[in-house]
Amino acid sequence: MKQFIQDLAETNRYQATHLLHILRGVQSRFHYIPEQAIEQIAELLKISRTQIIGVIEFYSFFHLKPRGQYELLISDSITDHMLGKQSLINYLSEKLTVAVGEVRQDGVVSLDNTSCTGMCDQGPAGLVNGYALTRLDRTRIDQITDLINQQKPLDQWPGELFQVEDNIIEPGLLLSQSINQGSALQSAFKRGLKETLIELDKSGLRGRGGAGFKTATKWKFCSEEQGNQRYVICNADEGEPGTFKDRVLLNSYAHRVFEGMTLCAAIIGAQQGFLYLRGEYLHLYDKLQSVLDERRQAGFLGNNILKEGLNFDIEICLGAGAYICGEESALIESLEGKMGIPRNRPPYPVTQGYLGKPTVVNNVETFIAAASIAVKGGDWFANVGTEKSKGTKILSICGDCSRPGIYEYPFGTSIQSVLNDCGARDVLGIQIGGPSGTFISNKEFDRKLAFEDLATGGSFIVFNNSRNILDIVNNFTHFFAHESCGFCTPCRVGTALLKKQLDKIVEGHGSAGDVVALEELCQLIKTQSHCGLGQTAANPVLTTLERYPELYQSQLKNISYEPGFDLDGALETARRLAKRNDAGAHLAQVEE
């Protein structure tokens, strides 16, 4: 182990910023982070052991206790549930003889749930030792069980288990019109960098991650900051359940993503870029590295790019299972080798970002759009879309529709026409923008995709009339409680309380005041939380409560009060100690 960690640290140049890289290496080799490794890493990186333990306990993919040699995780996204995830994981647990959340006695395999893995159009999905598994069914589970029991190395598993499809169904402005490698940079240098920034401004491009800040303004602010070190970061931590468009863009349009980043570097004056790739997309890592190599050889990355005096390179950093790292300042913390805790603002990343230096963080799709705009001009983009939302939006459509996959639409497109295209029938409602977005009912399908109406980072989940809204809301609410970083009180305690309160109502233990209490809690979390996660964590409840108040009310019991915890369950320890199980040792939850 000693030599392994020594080599790992050396490859990472003993940089504390590379702590996640190193821990990923250790986890993948030993299936946990042993105490001995913590001591050694602390010494080699000159950081405290508590920082390392903090990071291990923060990220879902790191463990202080051994997991199985085959670490199996099954995606817990609502779309996976709709495709029969629960019965599949039960079957898997039975076949492998390991309980969910546990390691099998022989240490060969462990099984657990994980947040959405971004395969919603080809689920139920999972991960084995970090690599994506798609289209799971009983046949595949039988196959996987045999492979694990024979202890076959992953590289000898049949490739079809790991087959990930693009499913681009409706390409639009960006996806149907290709640009030549290097052409965005050539056009920018030919036109002039200042003039290119003007074109970008003219295009009206706004950030595609969801918040919608104007891209040209962000780049301009960053370029005007003092100092000579600046950074470009591509946020590919696509964790919003139901979103998978960045996975497709990185699989089939990686050159354009990197071109967009390089263009940004030229304009703002950055020498270093990072692609922060969510850990769930490990299967893309080698491919992306080879794209970077190709670009270095072609003179689009490295020193003196296109002989224009631009020096810039890109490093890929993998996340380790933390939705919060999609928040830009948490992402920067993570890139620095720390827990992904959102920073206080101001200062904003454009003034003090990575290592305190001016930094641009943009979504994958934003960089693609910027590269295309550099070639085709601002008007080409601005002529499409609405007044306030220029251009197109790439959607990942999944759930109850016959053609799930990637669709690109001009902003202003109505929800109804999207539903017609993807083959959705008998629709109950849509979750737009993922759990942090909005649930709309089937009376609102004339609404439009646009920042000024329905903004989305790309998630578009269709539910038909067979679905239970409270199941959906419950899944989302549990997701936020699981992903809260815990930094601020309203989100840390609030999301956990919200989960309890909703469970109480959904399980039929709610009484008269419980929906009012639920709403009060939602408002508190929404207004008082530190970052976007907390500010949106109550949206699933709030947006459905607004539309279906009777649904919540109908869950309530006709009594004035019921305790927030299971009275009889609380007596279990006492019964065990007293060795009693008679009627007198039990309590009814309420006087009936």
Next chain:
Amino acid sequence: MSKTITIDGNTIPFEDGQTIMEAATAAGVYIPHLCHHPEFTPHGSCKLCTVKVNGRICSACTFPAMEGQDVLNNTKELTDDRQLITQMLFVEGNHLCPGCEKTGNCQLQAVAYHLNMLDNHFPHFYPNREMDASHEDVLIDHNRCIFCMLCVRASQQKDGKDVFAISGRGINKHLIFNSQSGLLKDTDLDATDQAAQICPTGAILIKRTGYQVPIGERIYDHKQIDQVSLETEHHQHDK
């Protein structure tokens, strides 16, 4: 002429670089807080100091004072939210004031009184948390930790040590110690360290001193926390 902001309609001066909290404290305006301490880098996590700045919710302890700010602090809306946040801190851990030796000296308790908190409002979590009594002079009761990071910051910024850290995610956050055994006794903490003295609740206690000052003669027994805070926290934090 010095620059000014208004807090609840009253004009108060500020200097460049001051946060809203610092400007307020200097002007004798109390904004409730727990994770903030003037001697350490602001943290902004407890959210008790939430104020409304020109209509926008901000943490007073981290947000810079700027010309033209119209700050709302002592409003019913904010006080209600602060009370709910305090109640959240109470139900998250196991805070049993009558049996805690910090009672009367506890900022969490004092803030709760100040905000007129009369019950816990939310269902209790009753988490199963341990104690660490291994250290000769210092006792840790994890039941009362509110993750304010004051001990973490004090140890790093004042004591020149690195004894404490907060680990874990979400509701599973917990305080850890910088020693191979994970026990407090194997760290280099001394009872005289500021980190050992700074805890706003009863999570870090100095052994054998708990009842030297009898109940009834403690800090918050005769004064409200706003008065104590303004008397003792008047200086600026280190830049």
